[in-house]
Amino acid sequence: MTDRQPEPDRDFEEVLAYLKEARGFDFTGYKRTSLMRRVAHRMSQVSIDSHTEYIDYLQLNPDEFNALFNTILINVTGFFRDPEAWEYLRGEVIPSMLGERGPDDPIRIWSAGCASGEEAYSIAIALAEALGPDAYRRRVKIYATDVDDEALAQARQASYTARELEGLESELLEKYFEAHDGRFSFRKDLRRTVIFGRNDLVQDAPISRIDLLICRNTLMYFTQETQAKILGRFHFALVPRGVLFLGKAEMLLSHTRIFDAVDLKRRIFRRAASGNGASHFVTHAFVQDRRIDIGGLDQLRELGFSASPVAQVVVTSDDVVALVNHQAEATFGLSGKDVGRPLRDLDLSYRPVELRGYVDQARLERRTLRVKDVEWARGPGDTMWFEVHVNPLVDSGNGILGVSIVFHDVSAARRLLEELEQANHQLEAAYEELQSTNEELETTNEELQSTVEELETTNEELQSTNEELETMNEELQSTNDELQTMNDTLRDRSGELDEVNGFLESILTSLRAGVIVLDLEMRVLAWNRGAEELWGMRRDEAEGMHLLNLDIGLPLPELRPVVRQALSDGSFTTEVKVDAVNRRGRDVHVRVVCTSLRSSTGEPNGAILVMEQHV
Template sequence: MRAVSERLAPDDDFEEVLRYLKESRGFDFTGYKRTSLMRRVRHRMTQVGIDNYPDYIDQLQVNADEFNSLFNTILINVTGFFRDAEAWDFLREDVVTTLLAERGPDDPIRVWSAGCASGEEAYSLAMVLAEAVGPERFRQRVKIYATDVDDEALTHARHALYGERELQNVPAELVAKYFEPQNGRYAFRKDLRRSVIFGRNDLVQDAPISRIDLLVCRNTLMYFNQETQAKVLGRFHFALMPRGVLFLGKAEMLLSHSRIFDPVDLKHRLFRKALSGVGGTAHFVTQSYVQDRRIDLGGLDQLREYAFSASPVAQVVVSAEDVVALVNQQAQAMFGLSAKDIGRPLRDLDLSYRPVELRGYVEQARLERRALRVKEVEWSRAAGESLWFEVHINPLVTGDNTLIGVSVVFHDVTSARRLLEDLEYANRQLESAYEELQSTNEELETTNEELQSTVEELETTNEELQSTNEELETMNEELQSTNDELQTINDTLRERTLELDQVNDFLESILTSLRPGVVVLDLQMRVLAWNRGAEELWGVRRDEAEGEHLLNLDIGLPVADLRPVVRNALTDAAYLTEMKMAAVNRKGREVTVRVVCSSLRSNTDTPNGAILVMEQSS
């Protein structure tokens, strides 16, 4: 543990960097986890060649552009459409369906995407809700508020332009339905985009948006320390409507905040606002209100019938004429009744006198118009097993005091009675062992203290493991961000390579098109280029000549005589000379060859090689 404490010890110089950022630019990173935050700041310092924090503050003071580079490094905008597809499927099929069922057909739906980065998450929500209610109703009912602290990311999100690689997780049918091709990219539908409102919001400092039905904040809390997480979650609790849903990232667990959020699905990190929780609403001026959302229920008669039948306690209803009117499933199973007994007089059934004389109680409830309770009713079943009941007899009276029947409910209290008997027996045992228990109690108190200490250690370890998990997820997102950067660089290099190939093909076509023989030499007089004209003149193939020293070529030209002029071309960038030489061509004929030698100049106007142009004189 000491090694961990030393590793997490605060660095005064680093804290000074955070204070400077807060005072000069209004960005408060003091609530972020120090390990990942220091790692990203150090990464940016390495990129600019600075190895200590005071010097980096000086760099920020003299170079205003460095702030943007630092913020882009700290604020890792790793996101994507339908990221963690399984969680999004659960949100679509279960949470959104329930959310819509709990609201009227015209009730507004307010969604908050907190930490939206470049907008993929907000537009994913738009597609889910548009699919659920239809595009037309979506425009009328839905408002999605997407916020972030990164202004550059928000600008990108407002443009809603994405490439094919960014849309690879979006099903093809959704791409065709919700995106429009635009200059090689894809733009989210403008008519639906008006329902997605982007704005800057600092979750730590700014007041939350209120009256939210669904709040999505994925892989953002893990960057904050525990104190800041508690503060932000209190704001989220205030922002959500009653029964509002919070959707977190896969590394975020709400270990210490169960009092304000109830889990809907822990695997997919979905939580519902706990109505009894305290979310800290006293910090904000605005107050949320509860909308009256009532649902028109149909088929209530059938619903009541099934509810009565499925009741876990045995129940029989007798009409005003003492005829059995209703018997639920539990009563049928308990007392051997069936649907054939419905309509028979109560006196004709064994139930009228066993396990208790019911007729007198039913008559009393009918006459006195009051509920009766019969306790400690014992019933011995055929197998020799005894059951105990508490029987409730309730008159069923209409609003004008007309009796329409009597309800008889058999509450099985066998378990409670047996428990009471066991407790009485245990009490006798306890009394006989009081002195021994006194000693045992002292031992238990000692053990309890040890267990409490162990529990506290386990809780600490659990929170450390959660923190480690969040740190690993943070590092994973940093690696993904780096991978995206490398992918961009790779795309750029691929484009450059294509351009170079085109240039090489162009130069190759020029050399091939020239009828005279052209030879290009490097500073060591090795052959760099050997065109078709040279092949036809001397009978040496290109692959045989390239890479060879000029003086080692076995051709019909006295190459040794070219050494002085080539050396002059290699030392003088302005050198150019022409000469005629006797030679033997590839056909073995003696010919006169005109040779022009010039320097191959670089961009800095210095010699970079030599060029020989050879042409047979007529």
């Protein structure tokens, strides 16, 4: 199934072009229907009807950009949103992913489109539960990105209200959050592993060597062509057998094999070993990109390999040296004459580390090996440190083509560690000096003890005063008993109110028609099940929102005059019929009855909207 895009609106396209030119935000890949509705909603809020006039307004009011972006980039998220999918990820995918890696191998996670951070902290909690806090802090790095700077600023605070944490189990809430002034902050020792940054999935380079990539309900806002480009970048970002976790609303099928389905129902995929095969996750636009004929590609690959700043050697399945880049030649004294020779005949096979055993192991186990802390003394006073990666090169049939050996120079990092160790020694010396100072303070403390004894005498005098206060406390206690009696009476009345509220709630739930109850400021007080089924927005998402800020298919600007009249006239009642789009995206006719919500004195307290769909 392909996306059906509306005919392009030239004036609207000029707005998108201006946003890209002025602020670097490229929304041309977004679906036009949703995008035009949200831009029109923002224009109505500033009382502008023309796209050309809105461009002028943006030029004169720079603050309007942020308001527009907040309207376009709707950040709806939550902790462990869609619990069934998260439960499968925690119970099946994460244990399998950890089992494929060594006990000290780093784990790299990318949360793309992280909004206000709930998703990033959810995967942090899941991994901390699987690894334990100590191993988690040592091994895990979570990169959380978004294009919304305000959302990123909120996410960095790692502070949430009780309502925002409703989806979190009480045990996890107590274990991973600290309460302070009515809010809950994520644990600081684990917060340091989550790195937030701005990244535009359409324009910016992807983060590489990712083990698990989470991008839920973000691709749905892009066209098929843009989705294909993003999925290609995701494929590049993931390590072999890396996992992609998408939202339940995102499902694209075509004929190019770049992702294998792990669990199609829960939208969990694994990076495929090759780019060819049967019906898998990508769009046709990506297929067209792969068919572009690039001239001189073999020469380009060879030059790119040779120019790599990291020393690299590739051997065949028979341990014959096939490729050596310039950095490997300069570092280990190799040359073009060594190509074609068996690896065992080169000094490189045992210096700086015994390579043949690791090559055989990587070839046998079909997995990448990392050899850390490899020391090599090239000469007097010239010591280098390497981290060696031994990667098996596997074809589409899981056959071994060869092995790539990459030498990452970590000498600078090693020297920093040595300097850090020296700084730690200096810190220990300073601690000993601090200890001697502490002993002197203990002497001073004994002198203060005598002062305390004098204060104890004063305390006895205060004791007599305390007895007088106790007499006053008994009098207050009798007053408290009277207040308790009044409290019991209030509690009984509260129970009666709860029964009335339950009765009213059952009425709203039983009505098949959609019902919205508004206060005098047009904020939603009640949102029944009929409204949820008609517009696809849950009650907890709608209640407390301003009516005109609801992102539903009902043409709210057309209803605004009717609602305002109901809010000002306690006897007002009217009926209107409008064209709308229901939660399934279908065009429907809706009959809306708007009436004033009156107080006992007849004054308007709000408004009631009753909506029925007509076929």
